[in-house]
Amino acid sequence: MKRGKVFVCFVAVGLLPLISFAQIKHHKKNNMEQSTPDHKLIIYQLLPRLFGNTKNVNKTNGSIEENGVGKLNDINDKALHEIKKMGFTYVWYTGVIEHATMTDYSAQGIKADDPDIVKGRAGSPYAIKDYYDIDPDLAVDVKNRIGEYEELIKRTHSNGLKVLMDLVPNHVARTYASDVKPAGVRDFGQDDDHSKAFSATNDFYYMPGQPFTVPGGYNPGGDEFKSPLKDGKFDETPAKATGNDVFSASPSINDWFETMKLNYGVDYMDHRCSHFDPIPPLWNKVYDILKYWTAKGVDGFRCDMVEMVPIEFWGWVIPKMKAEHPGIVFIGEAYDKGKYNDYIFKGHFDYLYDKVGLYDTVRNLTRNDYHTNTWGINAVWNHDSKGIDEHMLRFMENHDEQRIASPDFAGNPWLAVPGMIITATLNTGPVMIYFGQEVGEPGAGSEGFSGNDGRTSIFDYWGVPEHQKWINGGAYDGGRLSDDQKKLRGFYSSLLNAVNHSEAIKAGEFYELMMANEHQPGFDTKMYIYLRYTNNQRILVITNFNRDARTISVKLPDDLLHKLNLNGSKQFKDLLSGINYNTNDIKKGVEVTVRASSGLMLEF
Template sequence: MPTSANHKLIIYQLLPRLFSNTKTTNKFYGSIAENGCGKFNDITGTALAGIKELGCTHVWYTGIIEHATMTDYSAHGIRPDDPDVVKGRAGSPYAVKDYYDVDPDLAVDVPSRMVEFEALIERTHAQGLKVIIDFIPNHIARTYQSDAKPSSARDIGEDDDTNQAFSPKNDFYYLPGQPFVVPQGYNPGGDELDSPLKDGRFDENPAKATGDDAFTANPSINNWFETVKLNYGVDYLNGHQTHFSSPPPLWYKLLDILRFWAAKGIDAFRCDMIEMVPVEFWAWLIPQMKQQFPSLLFIGEAYQKGQYANYLFSGQFDYLYDKVGLYDAIKRLIRNEDHATTWDINAVWNYDCRGFDERMLRFMENHDEQRIASHDFAGNAWLAIPGMIVTTTLATGPVMVYFGQEVGEPASGAQGFSGADGRTTIFDYWGVPEHQKWVNGGQFDGGGLSSEQKQLRNFYCKLLNITAQHEAINQGEFYELMLANQHSEGFNERVYLYMRYTPEQRILVVVNFNRFEHHIHVQLPADLLTKFNLSGQVVGTDLLSGTEHNIADIAQGIPLALPPVSGVLLKF
C-alpha cells in the first residue's frame, strides 16, 4: 500500500525519448539523427523540480528497458534488430530485447548507459520523487537475446525444446514445422529506411506464438507481430490447461529480473497487460518481491472489471487501472456524448469498484489513450477540467498525469508508424511541440508557453497540490451527494457532487460538465450536517479559486453558480 506521506500517489508519466527532446524537425519516419531523442542526462534536477512543483510523488519512466529498434548500435557490440519485426524507427518500448539492459537511445555515452540511468534514479530520489518503470510480463521482442544478463542466469528461451508446441518447461509457444512470415505489405521505417535487413523476411523457424495470443505463423499487421508470447504453463490450445504444480522455469527468470531492477532503487513496477498472465503467477511473485523489498509497489494495467478483485486480492496488486470504468465515463461526459450522465460515475465506485475503489489508478491521459486536446477526444484541453477534478479527488487511490497533458499537447498529425490518431507516438523519434514550449531548450521553465498554457499548467499544479496537501482528499472518506440532490433546485445529470472528509476537514466537490453556466442549490443531508456539526451561517472557501462563499443558512442549502466546464472544491 502507499508509502508517501500524504497516502496518495500522484504519478507523472513520461517517455525519456520524447520528454527532453528539444529538436523540432519532426520528419515523418525520421531517424534519431534527424528528429532527435531525449537522454537520461537531459532529465535534470531542474526538470524533476518542475514535476515536483506539480505536486507529484512518483515518476513513471516509460521505455527504459532495452527494446528492439531500427537504429544500429552494432558499433557498441549491440546486435542489430531486423526492421521487419520492429514497429517504428525507434521501436516499441513494449517489445523488450534485453531485460537486463536499458535503451541505448537514451544514453549520451552508450557504453555507460546503465550508469546514466542509475544517476537518473539518484536525481529523482534527491527531489523527493519515487521511480516507476515498466514490467512487460506477457511478451518480449521477436529478436530477444540478453547480452547483459548475469553469467549465472539462463536466457529466456535458451533451454526450450522447439519441437514441442507446448511444454511447461518451455518459455515460448511454438508452431513446429511452420516458419514465421512477416505480415504482407509491411514497410518498416517507411520509404525513409534503407537497410540490408529490410527484405520482408525474418528467420524464425519454427515460428513462435505472437504476443496477443495469435497462435499462427502468419500474424497480421494488426497483431502484435513484433512480439512473442511468454509461456507461464498455460496450454492455450488444449482448453487452457494449467501446469502450476511446480513453478515453470520462466517464473524464476522473471523473479530474478525484477530483483535486479528493484535492487537499483526502483520503487514501483507498472505491470503491462496483467490479465494476459495467470493470477497464480502474481500471487507467487509479488509476496516474494515484497518480502525482500517491503515498500515496493505493483500497479497493474487491467481492463476486465469482473477480474479486478481477483488480481487485487489473490494476485496481491497494490493498484489497478480504472480505464473501462471512470476514464470511459468521464470521457463520454467531456465529449458531450448523447446519454452520458454523471450517474455513470456513481456506477463505477458503487458497482465496478465496490470495496476497493481506493485501489484504482485514475487518469485522463496515458501513452495508450488519445490526448484530451486532440480532435479525436475533446479538441480543447479546458473541456477536461471537471473530469480532471473528479479523476483526482474522487478517492484516495493514485492519480496520473501524462507529460504534456498539463499544457494541452494535442498530438497532431502522423509521426511514422504512429498514425494521426490523437496519440503521442511511442514508436517513433519525435519532438512533442507544445510540451517543448515548457522544456524551453532544456531550461524546463515554461518560457515558451502561451499565457493560456501557463494558466492550464497552473490549474494542474493547484489541483494536484491541493490533493497532496489536504487530508480530506488524500486519506479521507467519501460521501455521495447525488441521491440527496436529485430533486434539488438546479439538479442536472451533467453535474456531479460529493463530499470528501476527515474529522478535521470537509471539502465539498461540485463539478459542471455542461458547456454552459449552471446554477445549483446543493443540499447536505441532515445526518451529514449533524456529523460535521454544521449549522447556521457558514463560510466556505473554494480551494481552486480562493473565492469565499458566504452561506446564510447551510441547512437551507448552498447556492452555487458554476461556469461552463468547471468545478469547485469548497472547504468548510
C-alpha cells in the same frame, strides 16, 4: 514508504448510512486482507525518448538524427524540481528498458534488429530486447547507459520523488537476447525444447517445423528507410507464438507480430490447462528481473497487460517482492471488470487501471455525449469497482489513449477540468497525468508507424511541440508557453497540490450528494457533487460538465449534518481559485455558481 492502514470508506448511492471501509472488507470473499500505501500516489508519466527532445523537425518516419531523441540526462534536477513542485509524488519512466529498434547500434556492440519485425523507426518500448539493459537511444554515453539510469533514479529520489518503471511480462521482442544479464542468469528460451509446441519447462510456445512469416504489406520505416535486413523476411524456425495469443507461424499485420508470447505454464492448445507444479522456470526468471531493478532503487512497477499472464503467477511473485521490499508498488494494466477483485485479492496488486470504468465515463461526459450523464460515475464506484475503488488508478491521458486536446477527444484541453477534478479526488487511489497533458498537447501529426490519430507516438522519433514550449530549450521554465497554457498548467498545479496537501482527499471518506440535490434549482445530470472528509477537514466537490454555467444551492442531508455536527454559518474556500463562499445557515445549503466545464473544491 511504509504500508499501513487504509483510511477510505465508500457508501452506497443516496442517503444510506455511512459504512466504514473496514466493514466492507469484513464481507469480502474469504475475508482477504489487502493494504495500500498510506498516501495517495500522484503519478507523472513520461517517455524519456520524447520528454527531453528539443528538436522540432518532426519528419514522418524521421530518423534519430533527423527528429532527435530525449536522453535520461535531460531529466535533470530542474525538470524534476518542477515536476515535484506541481504536486507529483511518483514519476513513471516509460520505455527505459532496451527494446527492438531500427536504429543501428552495432558499432557499440549491440546486435542490430531486423526492421521487418520492428514497429516504427524507434521501435515499441513494449517489445523488450533485453530485460537487464537500458535503451541505448536514451544514453549520452551508450556504454554507460545503465549507469545513466541509475543516476536518474538517484536524482529522482533526491528531488523527493519515487520511481516507477515498466514490467512487460507477457511478451518480448522476437530478437530478445540479453547481453548484459548477471552471471548465472539463464536467458529466455535458452534451455527450451524446440520440438515441443508446449512444455511447462519452455519459456516460449512453438510451431514445430514451421518458419515464421513476416506479415505481408508491412513497409518498415517507410520508403526512405533502407537497410540490408529490410527484405520482408525474418529467420525464426520454428516460429514462436505471437504476443497477443496468436498461435500461428503467420501472424497478421494487425497482430503484435513483432513480439513472442512468454509461457507461464498454460497450455493454450489444451483448453488452457495449467501446469504450475513444479513452478515453471519462467516464473523465477521474471522474479529475478524484478529483484534486479528493485536493487537499483526502483520503487514500483507498472505491469503491462496483466490479464494475459496467469493470476497464479502474480499471487506468487508479488508477495515475494513485498516481503523483501515492503514499500514496493505494483500497478496492473487491466480491462476486465469481472476480474478486478481477483487481481487485487489473489494477485495482490496495489492498483489497477480504471480505463473501462471512470475513464470511459468521464471521456464521454467531456465530449458532451448526450447519452452520458454523471449518474454513470455512481455506477463506477458503486458497481464496477465496489469495495475496491481505492485500488483504482485514475487518469484522462496515458500513452495508449488520445490526447484531450486532440479533435479525436475533446479538441480543447479546458473541457477536461471537471473530469480531472473527479479523476483526482473521487477516492484515495492514484491519479496520473501524462506529460504534455498539463499544457494542452494535442498529439497532432502522422509520426510514422503511428498515424494521425490524436496520440503521441510511442513507436517513432518525434518532438512534442506544446511540451517543448515548456522545456524552453532545456530551461524547464515554460518560457515559450502562451498565457492560456500557463493558466492551464496553473490549474493542474493547483489541483494536484490541493490533492497532495489535503487529508480529506488523500485519506478521507466519501459521501455522494447527487440524490440530496437532484431537486434543487440549477441541478442537472451533467453535474457531479460529493463530499470528501475526515475529522479535521471537509472538501465539498462540485463539478459541471455543461457547456454553460450553473447556479445551485448545494445541500448536505440531515444525517450527514448530524454525523459531522454541522450547523450555523460557514465559510468555504475554493482550493482551486482561492475564492471564498459563505452561508448563514448550512442547513439551507451554500449557493455557488459553477462556470461552464469547470468545478470547485470547497474546503470548510
